[in-house]
Amino acid sequence: MEFFDLFREDRWPHMFCPGCGIGTVMNCFQRAFAETGMDQDRTVFVSGIGCSSRIIGYLRADSIHTTHGRALAVATGIKLANPDLNVVVFSGDGDIGAIGGNHFINAARRNIDISVFCINNYIYGMTGGQASTTTPYKSYSTTTPYGNKEYPFDLAELAVTAGANYVARWTVRNVKELMGSMQKAMQKRGFSFVEIASPCPTSFGRRNHMPEPKQMFEWLKIVSVRREKSQAWGLDQLDLNMGGQITIGEFVERNRMPFGMIA
Amino acid sequence: MRLPPGTYFMQGNEACVEGAIMAGLRFYAGYPITPSTEVAEGLAMRMPEEGGVFIQMEDEMASISAAIGASWTGAKVMTATSGPGFSLMQESIGYAAMTETPLVVLDAMRAGPSTGMPTMVGQGDVMQSRYGSHGDYPVIVLAASTIQDMFDLTIRAFNLSERYRVPTILLSDAEVGHMRGKFTVPTKVEVIDRAVRTDKVWHDGFAYDESLVPRFPVFGRGSRVHVTGLSHDIAGYPTNDAEVHEELVRRLNDKVALHRKDICNVELTRPDCKVLVVTYGSPTFAAKEALRSSPELGMLELKTIWPFPEELVAKACSTVEEVIVMEMNLGQAFKEVERVACAVGCKRIRLFSKLGGDVPSPSELLRFIGAGG
Secondary structure (H helix, E strand, C coil): CHHHHHCCCHCCCCCCCCCHHHHHHHHHHHHHHHHHCHHHHHHHEECCCHHHHHHHHHHHEEEECCCCCHHHHHHHHHHHHCCCCCEEEEEHHHHHHHCHHHHHHHHHHHCCEEEEEEECCCHHHHHHCCCCCCCCCCCCCCCCCCCCCCCCCCCCHHHHHHCEEEEEEEECHHHHHHHHHHHHHHHHHCCEEEECCCCCCCCCHCCCCCHHHHHHHHHHHHHHEEEHHHHHCCCHHHCCCCCCCCEEEEECCCCCCCCCCCC | CCCEEEEEEEEEEHHHHHHHHHHHHEEEECCCCCCCCHHHHHHHHHHHHHCEEEECCHHHHHHHHHHHHHHHHHHHHHEEHHHHHHHHHHHHHHHHHHHHCCCCCEEEEEECCCCCCCEECCCCCCHHHHHCCCCCCCCCEEECCHHHHHHHHCCCCHHHHHHHHCCCCEEEEEEHHCCEEEEEEEECCCCCCCCCCCCCCCCCCCCCCCCCCCCCCCCCCCCCCCCEEEEEECCCCCCHHHHHHHHHHHHHHHHHHHHHHHCCCCCEEEECEEEEEEEECCCCHHHHHHHHCCCEEEEEEEEEEEECCHHHHHHHHCCEEHHHHEECCCCCCHHHHHHHHHHEEEEECEECCCCCCCCCCHHHHHHHHHHHE
16 A cells, blocks of 8 residues: 555645654554555544644545544444444544543543544644643643643553553654554554654744754653653652653553443 | 334323434434433433444533434434533534534423523523524524424434434423323324435535535445535535635525425414414413414414524414514524514514423413503
């Protein structure tokens, strides 16, 4: 499968800013999707609102760009009404962690058989750089001009606790691992969640001393810590990315019966 | 099994459940709220029997969103709620209108505003059902007055929504929903299915003909259609082009305007009356009773509220001396009736308003009419 077998060439060039991590995610996704051998005509792509949600408009497949936060609820309806379809959700930290947070934990709790790829850029990019529920503590944004006074959500840990069958988190630097996890997520039955730590130099980096894409890539390298390593440190030293430390790796892989398949 | 023809004794909400199944409902998502909960409870029992899906979602926004998603797999879908939940659904009603997603919403009205009196009747959602979401969007709103309506109009709501790809709202109220009574299932019920498109539609998923209704590309059949609430061209692709936006929004609204005759419906009792009572929902019971004791009274029952059945209301009002609008709010349908009746020269138009909690009684109505003389 070539890139433009899965993406709509007539919609090119895409709208994403220079240095945005979404391009890497799209590239990784195309390769992972090709590996699964899934039929693109039997796959439905769902998204909410935000930069990451615009990915599905470039996919050569049935796709539905919904209201802000509701992607997982719409995906739930699609999967339940036609369980033969593969349902893949592209989403961001705004959709998943804030306005659609309730749908996130409940979709994971139900263990509905969908795959969710959440591109976490730690900021509201499309509206110009406001703090989100994952913005690191003390970081700057247009709505935290004196530094963020709130602690962020750890979306991956949240998905594990809520009941997902598969959870992983990588940065856009870890392309091999990311592709592997995307493939696994799509092949896994039940709720799969892959969080992708992604640079937004335009809206996040610019206000946090990282205006250049390469600075953000450097930052992702410095702050990301393999989960195995961070676990060995013990909880006392584990920051759960509150101060800008991002644990990466596979968080859970289990085989709870997905919703709709429980007798 | 769908209800066989015959006469049944049921609660209004139960009749709605059976009407939905008769219409071909395949997917229901909802969240409990008085006084609509029996619809969810009934469908939780009935949907698995019919091979359909019932799911209780985490809130009303999730409920309507799940229904919208399911609709794109080609299923007939529904959700039911009451005022507070209906408020939460408004954004997605606009989304369904923009994306032309067939969808039925039952709003069992209770006394508002806010939490109001959850178990008591009201009719305060008439304007919200039309204008609750942002932007200029089309919607069809029917009003049920009886148990029979709860069955018939549920089916009609599905038929209109499927035919025109417009979200359709059935307004009932706490009385009509909770009252028990008789209704008949006729031997022949008209059920309309949406016109689907099976060819590959990569570049004109929203192309339309003179009916202004695009044929529906079902997800999972190779249509590769893109659906978005952003303003979009006929390919379904987002655009910021003012002309494309204008064409889209005008067509969406013209679609309902063009088919007004099929959509609008009223029931007129005693057209040659002197005083015409215009009403809908549970207050119709008081009007029917009052008509028995006063031969000068007539009644116009609105079965379609939006689009407002202007022609039908104008015709009924043009020959009477006085028009009384009876509703359980501060005059929401009244303003529409007043506008239409004035235009046909009706000199005397009054609002008999009761704010819910209790339905108006026939004697209260008669007293109001007498006091006006």
